[in-house]
Amino acid sequence: MIPVCPLANLPRGEAHRLDVDPPIAVFHTEDGEIYAVDDTCTHQDASLSDGWLEGCEIECPLHASSFDLRTGRPSSPPAKLPLRTHRVVVSDDTVYVVPSEEPPNLPPGVRAGTV
Amino acid sequence: MTARSLPPSVIATLPGGHYTDENIFALEQTRIFESMWFCVARASDLGKPGAFRTVQVGRESVLVTRARDDSIRAFLNVCRHRGARIRTEESGEVKRAFQCPYHAWTYDLEGKLIAAPNLTKMPDLDRVEYGLVNVAVREWMGYVWVCLADEPPSFEVDVIGEATVRLGDERAIESYDIANLAVGRRIVYDVRANWKLIVENFMECYHCATIHPELTEVLPEFADGYAAQSFVGHGAEFGEEIRGFTVDGSAGVDRIPGVGEEQDRRYYAITIKPQVFVNLVPDHVIWHRMFPLAADRTIVECDWLFLKDVVDAGTDLGPSVELFHRVNEQDFAACERCQPAMSSRAYAQGGVLVPSEHHIGAFHDWVINRLGAGSG
Structure with a gap:
């Protein structure tokens, strides 16, 4: 379990990029849910924490691929492969993530361990 | 002569x-x-955040838009990466950001660089420094004025003053x-x-x-x-x-x-x-x-x-x-x-x-x- 940040530092509508390898994006939706997914879009190397959060969807700032934060599945092209989702734990007003152990779907040219 | x-x-x-x-x-x-204040658009032409106009001021194309906080912003219409024109239409509307159609460098409505392919691998690239080049903006009489000079002259003297001199009364x-x-x-x-x-x-x-x-x-x-x-x-x-x-x-x-x-x-x-x-x-x-x-x-x-x-x-x-x-x-x-x-x-x-x-x-x-x- 990796600590992300104090809950107070992640207001609703905001994102936090966790600098692990590969990086993880943690989102606090307007509805108050907290989700963690891979930060790197599966289409091309771009940071989803810089993207646009709407409901449970995150839109990539580069080519407007959208992903459902609950499942990691792409809901709008050009991305075809899903993001991994990571379990979120909030304890003592701190946000933690439990990284997925599945292999990530990183875009071409990006490999884990090269960050 | x-x-x-x-x-x-x-x-x-x-x-x-x-x-x-x-x-x-x-x-x-x-x-x-x-070098002077130049009147480019009616503020109502930029009805909501993301609405934009491109205008020619001297040799420069200027991109004028309304940011999320409702303030009007103006930038040189040039991508900081390889110099492509960001927008070529006279007017239009973007949803959230200006994206260069060449390599997808993406700027928010304040001009800050927010995304680019592989940008996360270039953490030394300052996102404001490599944002769109800002141009001074003033609003007066419901019109948007820009000034491309590094140090704009007094708007009060050059613009408001001219109207006052002609009418004889502020x-x-x-x-x-x-x-x-x-x-x-x-x-x-x-x-x-x-x-x-x-x-x-x-x-x-x-x-x-x-x-x-x-x-x-x-x-x-x-x-x-x-x-x-x-x-x-x-x-x-x-x-x-x-x-x-x-x-x-x-x-x-x-x-x-x-x-x-x-x-x-x-x-x-x-x-x-x-x-x-x-x-x-x-x-x-x-x-x-x-x-x-x-x-x-x-x-x-x-x-x-x-x-x-x-x-x-x-x-x-x-x-x-x-x-x-x-x-x-x-x-x-x-x-x-x-x-x-x-x-x-x-x-x-x-x-x-x-x-x-x-x-x-x-x-x-x-x-x-x-x-x-x-x-x-």
Whole structure:
């Protein structure tokens, strides 16, 4: 379990990029849910924490691929492969993530361990 | 310029070459249009965050938009990566960001670089430093003004001051509540003439009785050949039979409430150098913005502004708009008639200004001064 940040530092509508390898994006939706997914879009190397959060969807700032934060599945092209989702734990007003152990779907040219 | 010996009644214009020479135009671009406050758009053209316009200011294309916090921003329309134009349309709307169509460098509405392929692998690239280049912005009278200079001159002196000098009173223009009027009509004119010919034309009325039959009907004193923008605080009075500032003298629309009795039934004209002309009449305001594109080509965007209620009610604005639309067409035709002659041997040393045009000499001095500024 990796600590992300104090809950107070992640207001609703905001994102936090966790600098692990590969990086993880943690989102606090307007509805108050907290989700963690891979930060790197599966289409091309771009940071989803810089993207646009709407409901449970995150839109990539580069080519407007959208992903459902609950499942990691792409809901709008050009991305075809899903993001991994990571379990979120909030304890003592701190946000933690439990990284997925599945292999990530990183875009071409990006490999884990090269960050 | 070689000094000419002229009879005392007349003074010299600029030599013909000042209206045709690309080098002189290039100097005007840098020392006038890119150095001064330049009126680019009506704030209502940028109705909501992400709405944008692209405008030509001197040599630069400028991208003007409204940010999330509702403030108006302006940037040089150039991607910081490899220099592609960010937007090429005259106007449009983006949802959230400006994205360069070449490599997808993406900027938010404040101009900050927010995304680019592999940007996360370049943490040393400062996102503000490599954001779009900001241009100074001011809003006044509901219009957006930009200044491309590193250190913009005083807006209060150069812009507000010009209007005050012409009207003789700081509050005179305030009474028209221009910021809260609505654009009832906009007409864009593509004029094949040098911008200075258009300024000079606007500053004198020696031509009025010859080319503006409708206008001189409404404003009889314009037929005397002496009306000019050299009088301070003087508004030309409507003719006795005239009911409104309309093409046929018929009644206009609802008067702007702030317009006082002394301003009623009168017409005021202001030139705000280098590219704005304003006409004030009791029930509307006519606001021209010039965009000089080449030595022999100028785009003029003209707005007819009325009370918002008048526009919203679908009132027939035709007779009001038609009057100055005709004046514009008559004036621009005259300017286009002069342009080809500017390169004639007959005009190599220029022409002459009669007494009611002598104040245009001050405009010429001003231009020459600006072109000389910082040279050598």
